[in-house]
Amino acid sequence: MSKPEVQAFFDEATFTVSYVVSDPASGRAAIIDSVLDFDPASGRTSTVSADGLIAYVKENELAIDWILETHVHADHISGAAFLQEQLGGQTAIGRGVTAVQSTFKSVFNLPDLAVDGRQFDLLFDDGDTFDIGSLSASVTATPGHTPACVTYVIGNTAYVGDTLFMPDFGTARTDFPGGSAAQLYRSIQKIFALPGDTRLFMCHDYKAPGRDEFAWETTVAAQRDGNIHVNKSVSEEAFVETRENRDRQLGMPKLLLPAIQVNIRAGRLPDPENNGIRYVKIPINAV
Ligand SMILES: [Fe+2]
Numbered sequence: 465m466s467k468p469e470v471q472a473f474f475d476e477a478t479f480t481v482s483y484v485v486s487d488p489a490s491g492r493a494a495i496i497d498s499v500l501d502f503d504p505a506s507g508r509t510s511t512v513s514a515d516g517l518i519a520y521v522k523e524n525e526l527a528i529d530w531i532l533e534t535h536v537h538a539d540h541i542s543g544a545a546f547l548q549e550q551l552g553g554q555t556a557i558g559r560g561v562t563a564v565q566s567t568f569k570s571v572f573n574l575p576d577l578a579v580d581g582r583q584f585d586l587l588f589d590d591g592d593t594f595d596i597g598s599l600s601a602s603v604t605a606t607p608g609h610t611p612a613c614v615t616y617v618i619g620n621t622a623y624v625g626d627t628l629f630m631p632d633f634g635t636a637r638t639d640f641p642g643g644s645a646a647q648l649y650r651s652i653q654k655i656f657a658l659p660g661d662t663r664l665f666m667c668h669d670y671k672a673p674g675r676d677e678f679a680w681e682t683t684v685a686a687q688r689d690g691n692i693h694v695n696k697s698v699s700e701e702a703f704v705e706t707r708e709n710r711d712r713q714l715g716m717p718k719l720l721l722p723a724i725q726v727n728i729r730a731g732r733l734p735d736p737e738n739n740g741i742r743y744v745k746i747p748i749n750a751v
Pocket of ligand 1: 538
């Protein structure tokens with residue numbers, strides 16, 4: 465089994481973990497779930513987070529082949545468009561992005577938005593494979609949190625997006641449009657079917673109560689044994705009940721509205737209006 469080099473970058477503003485996954489043999493690499501910093505109060509973006517990834521790529525003389533998203537994020541703006549300008553590589557996401565685009569095209573009233581995923585260079589179907597230098601990678605559709613969610617399996621590692629969180633924190637919410645707790649349970653079973661020692665990398669960490677440090681790496685075996693929401697002894701029915709009860713108590717992520725309308729466009733900000741300024745829209749009483 466090939467062993468990629470994995471470097472994590474944690475964004476404390478949105479609790480997001482981005483990864484640079486590289487092939488030590490060739491120096492080819494992929495970026496997974498990058499962040500464009502955005503302060504909603506001032507409307508200012510910055511590239512501090514993305515610049516950290518770029519510095520790592522340059523220091524290690526890596527060549528970026530892929531800029532991957534595990535799903536259309538609702539809690540941060542993707543850095544994919546900026547990183548592609550700076551580093552090249554192809555952007556890709558699961559084909560389910562088309563369902564997310566269709567939903568939000570009407571919410572945001574974007575008549576010109578294409579809903580066939582063409583904003584990305586490539587759309588992955590379940591079971592697709594690709595290479596990062598000498599590393600083989602595959603795509604597993606893991607819907608449930610959103611319809612577009614995929615897990616990337618690269619050598620002995622897997623990037624699960626928002627399916628699982630660390631074992632002591634559980635699982636991701638399933639109350640966004642197109643989400644489903646039952647579907648998430650079945651997707652998680654696919655992750656549990658990977659070899660037990662597969663290194664699993666989370667997209668978020670919120671520090672479970674009683675834990676002092678952020679953490680984002682675990683294993684399939686640790687999840688199967690001890691995830692507080694879904695482990696080898698939890699039935700689908702029990703999980704759906706836990707998950708739906710929890711979802712009823714959650715507020716909306718504070719960047720949901722800005723993030724979705726940019727991320728359905730592969731991280732490209734809306735075009736400037738005739739005064740040269742770009743705007744994000746806030747639909748009133750529509751979500
Ligand atoms: Fe998410």
